[in-house]
Amino acid sequence: MQVPGPFEYERATSVAHAVSLLDRLGDSAMMVAGGHSLLPMMKLRIANPEYLVDLNDLVGELGYITVEPTVVRLGSMVRHREALQSADLNAVCPIFRDAELVIADPVVRNRGTVGGSLCQADPSEDLTTVCEVLNATVVAQGPAGRRELSMAEFHVGPYETSLEPNELLVEVKIPLRANTSSAYAKVERRVGDWAVAAAGSSVTLDGPTIAAAHFGLTAVNPDAEALAAAAAAIVGKPASEETFAEAGRGAAAACEPTTDQRGSADYKRHLASELTIRTLRTAVARVLNA
Incomplete structure (x- = not known):
């Protein structure tokens, strides 16, 4: 039977309380929200x-979705289910619904954050790819206050953040x-599996002209600079199938x-191209039909 090692447990009652606990306990402490990633790792002693x-008691403080002009x-404690069901969020960022x-x-989406x-x-x-595509920033809070980070600054490597x-x-x-x-699109072997590519x-x-574009890829080792260059290459061009195909070729070349x-690897590279074409086509259609 796989069981976690011994640990002490405390339930944070506010953001300030959580930060004070982390400040006192240092890197001997870990945070748990939905627990779907952490608890299996604890059982395996990873x-x-x-x-x-x-x-989980911070949902009142951090469970909000606010759409401003x-x-x-x-908030970081928004459940996946809530992001999926938010009409306000998906009216302005439909990629969230696609991804969620x-x-x-549903079991994971009900608890995961x-x-x-x-x-x-x-x-x-x-959601990492979603946030990269949307040019999102994240807000971290510590004892000295808050700071904002781009996604590139926040994610410094696989399973590693700059927090x-x-x-x-x-x-x-x-x-x-x-x-x-x-828009977002994903190919998986079965429902609920990690992406083959997305x-x-x-x-x-x-x-009719593309004024700005952002691409993101999941599970295919993308090169962020090359993806940015591929997106920049279609700016100023018509929103046509020829342009979408050019974007797909750029995405395929921007991953390993x-x-x-x-x-x-060849199949995944093909998916990177095809899914980029599909999501770009869908995103354009959504603008035109808004």
Whole structure:
């Protein structure tokens, strides 16, 4: 039987309380929200915290979804189910609904949180790509106050973030632009599985012309700079199938997938191209039909 090692447990009653606990306990403590990633790691003794700080009583402080004229704010304790069902969020960022529909299963979505997914920093995790495509920033709170980080600054490597041991992720901020929409698509072996490959796109139109674009890829070792270059290459061009195909070729060249039980590297590279084309086409259609 797989069981975690011994640990002490405390339930945080507020953000300030959680930060004070983390500040006192240091890197011997870990936080738990939904627990779907951490608890299996604890059972396998991959993670062995001496202290576990439960964040579930912080839903009142960090469980909000606020849509303002120029920005969307999501508290880090927003459950996946809540993001999926939020009409306000999905009216301005439909990529969230696309992604949340293919994250795990209803049991996981009922308990898992937006902040927990981002802090796990799994290369196959969907919301990381969503936030990258939307040019989101995250807000961390520690004893000295709050600081904002881009997704590139926040995620420093697989399963590693730039959060200090005494900091808590409290918010995700997404800027809004007129004539902009987004989409996400994923290929998985079975419902609830990690992605074989997935892609997200965000596009801003100026009439029939692409004024801005962002691409993201999941589970295929993307090169962020190369993806940015591929997106920049279609700016100023018509929102046409020829342009979408160019974007797909750029996405395929901007990743280095590996062959594994989910598929060959060539197959995953093909998916990176095809899913980028599909999400870009969908995002454009959403702008035009808004």
